[in-house]
Amino acid sequence: MIDIRISNCNKNYGSLRVLKDINLEIERGEFIVLLGPSGCGKSTLLHIVAGLDRLTSGAIEIGGRDVTDVEPKDRDIAMVFQSYALYPTMSVRSNMEFGLRMRGKPMAEIRPLVEEKARMLHIDHLLDRRPSQLSGGQRQRVAIGRALVRDPRVFLFDEPLSNLDAKLRASMRTEIKKLHQSLGTTAIYVTHDQLEAMTLASRMVVMKAGEIQQVGKPEEVYHRPVNLFVADFLGNPGMNFMRGHIRLDGGHISADIGAAILPLDGYAFEAAPADGQAVVVGLRPESIQPISGLTSGGGAFTLTLRPTLIEHTGSDNLVVLAMGDEEIVGKFPTDMLPKLGEPVTVGFDLGRLSLFDAESERRI
Amino acid sequence: MRRFLQRHVSQVALSPSLALIAIFLYGFIAYTAAVSTTNSKAFPRFDNFVGLEQYWRLFHTPRWHVAFTNMFLFGGLFLLITILLGLLIAILIDQRIRAESFFRSIVMYPMAMSFVVTGIIWQWLLNPTLGIEVMVHQLGFTSFRLDWLTNPDTVIWALVVAAFWQGCGLVMALFLAGLRGIDEDIWKAAAVDGIPAWRVYVFIVIPMLAPVFLTVVVLLSLSIVRAFDLVVALTNGGPGVSSDLPSVFMFDMAFRRTNLGLSAASAVVMLGTVLAILIPYLYVETRERA
Incomplete structure (x- = not known):
């Protein structure tokens, strides 16, 4: 069942086109993450769904009802903001109660509801404090609590964890995920943090310059990016890109990247390749490993390369390898570290390879 | 010597201004208090100690009672009107107009104008033979009367209106700055919560402006006590003494009626009044900060 339908949505600020013909359908209970660099229009899109921004053309439907010209309060949504946006002159309890009171709900119903949600978020002991007396994490819990008591059809999150420190962010992320699993409410979540997007999303929407680049499950977007932008934007460290061209040789297809010729017989092409077509080969660092570390059987391909730099990240080690004039990065387990300058045989997991047309930058 | 300077450089740098404040502010407050206990006429003389007699005389001078009451009447009305309308104008301007x-x-x-200019402008505007009254008469409403300046019961409104006209801009600017400093997400959260704009102002935004209110009240209160030039230019205390303020009374006693002792006593009473308002405020302010 479609819960939110965004059709042909455009937003212009003067001559600046912030959103270009956005179409998106969100199923009931999905957790949709809008991901993209700053200025890509993801927050604007969220504000338009919330009704805080008017769209220039297009339509928004929530729960089968056209809400394009409906006020935010009548859209059956609740929103959590990056800056928490708590009412600073009110206690935590009043912050959570206020919206319900404005809707004319009787106090006798509000009280137990607020207390229940506060217990759920472990802020029941803070109900009589002011927001200024709380830590950042506690404030964000209150902001989530204020959204929860409204029991809306859709939750909207606008970078809710960006103001928290790394450790708190990770634990709040887990809690939001648990919360969504137990409530099952449809949610749209805006972030520029790909880790948040990968862990939280049931589907993620990657945006760039007002356009949707790719919509899909996190692992699908991660492993089968539709274009160079998505491939480059996701993953840390980023994907290795190697320029080359296609060689059609009898029945065999391969990519000549100068330093090596990669067989592509196992690759699932989306468009038929042409001989000599300029391409960019993309391979994530975890697909470049010492030969014994490879697990996927998708056609092991080995090369002997010289390590020029080793970076320790704690759990893994990033090994920079010289390949012709270019350098690529591989992820090596700690017990298989090569020595600097001594050539080492590395395996390429070609089953995880992505191939892009050099001109259109699209996946082929 | 060098080490002394290094260690106490801040004290050394501050001491000249501290010395000046000690002499010219607190020194002369003490001097005025001393003069108020003498029978000085045109010049201060300390050979004629009369104790608190000047204060007794002051509180038995009807003109002082008029002036003292006027200060609270003028001050209260001016404060109320300026804050309410200043805030209202700030809110209207804040609507992204x-x-x-x-x-x-x-x-x-x-x-940008001095109180003297303000006083003269309003004197003309309120003059029944050439100002607003004449203008309204020319429009055909011949029964209209605007005699604030000549009616002892309403002359205080002339002062309030002129002072409001002058002070409103500052109050509006302070409130506008306060309103602009409020996180936009609060407005968005309120919109999603479905709280009507006037309720957001009453329950959320205006309480958030409490520090601005405090600043405005202090600034306006100081200008109320200082108000002198406006009265001199607009009404000159008249009709009769009905629009006198303590500052005008004090000036008159000291420099026109050669009664320095009584003038000093009125100055001390004014200082006492200011302190009676300011000390509780400072007490609350410092306790909240702590």
């Missing part, structure tokens, strides 16, 4: 800076300049402009 067109030509915002144009309206802002209009409201701010009177601030």
Whole structure:
């Protein structure tokens, strides 16, 4: 069942086109993450769904009802903001109660509801404090609590964890995920943090310059990016890109990247390749490993390369390898570290390879 | 010596101004208090100690009672009207209106004028033979009367209106700055929560402006106690002494009626009044900060 339908949505600020013909359908209970660099229009899109921004053309439907010209309060949504946006002159309890009171709900119903949600978020002991007396994490819990008591059809999150420190962010992320699993409410979540997007999303929407680049499950977007932008934007460290061209040789297809010729017989092409077509080969660092570390059987391909730099990240080690004039990065387990300058045989997991047309930058 | 300077450089740097303040502010407050216990006429003389007699005389001078009451009447009305309308104008200007800076300049402009000019402008405007009254008569409403300046019961309104006209710009600017400092997400959260705009102002935004209110009250209160030039230019205390303020009374006693002792006593009473308002405020302020 479609819960939110965004059709042909455009937003212009003067001559600046912030959103270009956005179409998106969100199923009931999905957790949709809008991901993209700053200025890509993801927050604007969220504000338009919330009704805080008017769209220039297009339509928004929530729960089968056209809400394009409906006020935010009548859209059956609740929103959590990056800056928490708590009412600073009110206690935590009043912050959570206020919206319900404005809707004319009787106090006798509000009280137990607020207390229940506060217990759920472990802020029941803070109900009589002011927001200024709380830590950042506690404030964000209150902001989530204020959204929860409204029991809306859709939750909207606008970078809710960006103001928290790394450790708190990770634990709040887990809690939001648990919360969504137990409530099952449809949610749209805006972030520029790909880790948040990968862990939280049931589907993620990657945006760039007002356009949707790719919509899909996190692992699908991660492993089968539709274009160079998505491939480059996701993953840390980023994907290795190697320029080359296609060689059609009898029945065999391969990519000549100068330093090596990669067989592509196992690759699932989306468009038929042409001989000599300029391409960019993309391979994530975890697909470049010492030969014994490879697990996927998708056609092991080995090369002997010289390590020029080793970076320790704690759990893994990033090994920079010289390949012709270019350098690529591989992820090596700690017990298989090569020595600097001594050539080492590395395996390429070609089953995880992505191939892009050099001109259109699209996946082929 | 060098080490002494290094260690106490801040004290050394501050000491000249501290010395000046000690002499010219606190020194002369003490001097005035001393003069108020003498029978000085045109010049201060300390050979004629009369104790608190000047205060007794002061509180038995009807003109002082008029002036002292006027200060609270004028001050209360001025404070109330200026804060309410200043805030209202700030809220209206904050609605992302067109030509915002144009309206802002209009409201701010009177601030650029001295109280003397303000006083004279309003004297003309309120003059029954050439100001607003004549204008309304020419429009055909011949029964209209605007005799604030000549009626002892309403002359205080003339002062309030002129002072408001001058002070409104500053108050509006302070409130506008406060309103602009409020996180936009609060407005968005309120919109999603479905709280009507006036309720957001009453329950959330205006309480958030509490520090601005405090600043405004202090600034306006100081200008109330200081108010002198406006009265001199607009009404000169008249009709009779009905629009006298303590500052005008004090000036009159000291420099026109050669009664320095009584004038000093009125100055001390004014200082006492200011302290009676200011000390509780400072007490609350410092306790909240701590």
